[in-house]
Amino acid sequence: MTSPSFSYASVVDRIYSRRSSELYDNIAYLHHPSGVTVVVLRTIPSSEVIEVDFGSTKKHGADRSTNQVSGKGKRGALILQTDSKLCTFKCQDGTEHVVRAGVRGTLVEMNDRLKTHPDLIRTAPDNQGYIAIITYGAGVRDTDGMGDELPKKRLHLK
């Protein structure tokens, strides 16, 4: 084995392509070449996140986190338009932030751990604090709405 270097590409950057969103600056896409995208937060708020809300009973009904998909074809998935709301989160300092999809696709999964641990979206945005997983339909591996590649994060051993 060669002597270990002291920084590694993170797990995510090793496998996924990190892209910005053309429409919304606050999110980034981790796109897997097979055609699955994980939506993560890009602009990290400075104050602690106290609540993540997946469905607004007032306006848009459907609680995103109870979305059940079945089978390889992901039947029952919510179809997303570019401005579909994924979730809203509230911070300690009172600010509210909305997260919208930014791409058209089908919503496979939302991170329901954010219900019990909302601050993960701020402390571990690329890992346990991911927002949602989107895919595009049989055989489709890419979509519009994803911007340029963002620089990969290197992790340094602490």
Added chain:
Amino acid sequence: MKTVNREILVSRIRPDFNGTLVAVPYKVRNIDGYLKKLSSYSGKRPTLSSDLQLMITFEQDESDFSDLQFLQKEFPNDFRVSKRNRNSHQEAASSVSKQQLQQVTGRINEQIAKCLPQSPWSEEKDEPREPGNSVSEKVCDILKKQFGASDSRFVTSGREDIDVRMLGTGRPFVVELRNCRITSPVRGLNYLETLKAVEKTINSQKDIKVNFLTRLPRDIAEKLSVGQEDKRKQYCAYCYSILPISDEQFATARSKIPLTIVQKTPVRVLKRRALLDRERTVYTMDFLKLDDHHFEVRLETQAGTYIKEFVHGDFGRTRPSLAELLGVDQGEVDILELDVEQVDLEWPPSIKQSPIKFR
């Protein structure tokens, strides 16, 4: 088959029927006869828009098993086991199937190569596959040539990713060869010698090794795919952690084993698999600390466990992950290299009495 038979016989025996019989199907002639009688008795005519459906079944028990046997004996060439029926053919036809099926099995090691996919595969959808550059091709091509087979099917007990090596005793596999032209080397007991020579040929290739090559009858060979989830596999992974890990953390992690983990379908396979929760068991786990940040972990898990996702947590969708067990989940743990050390399956199944003599 039976009605056509009858038609031809009748047309030969009774030329005075002038071929009318052959032109109109037997079924239709029968039905016509019945319809005439029915309408004369009931005064009604058949129509499609009626609610009453009349079904007439003709059972013919003239052609039977003895006919089948006669035909098999006289015309064996016409009895082909079609591709679809390969696994579920009826009892009667199987003994005279002209296509020779052979099952060759053994264990396979991918020792040196780290970039060898199991079956022919290419990264882009339209790129042509590099011929011969897959495990299945390396084994099957040689076997196909040796026995003049037209077609082969390569089945293993489990698969691994392209960048994972298979060490130890190897992974059990079965190759089914169809339409073998050269069968004398494996008749009777000859196969014992022949397969040793074949083993040598395959092993002279750089990237893979096989051993324990032997021939098995189909029913035993099919057991390879049975009971997939009861099998266990041993892995050795070389990992790093961003946050340093102390000996106590390793000891705490080890004390939690055996452990059941729940894995959601990993994101990297989510496109072609359903989203499911999979429960898997980790039976044993041992650590070798290399320095504060690097370590080797040796695991024995239930078959079907995604090891890479167990180590890095896959966005927290595999719980508990190794990072959680070691108490470093605020940082990151990732895998650098993965080897499969052992597939726990007794294969080829040991034949207690003398080796099977094949026809």
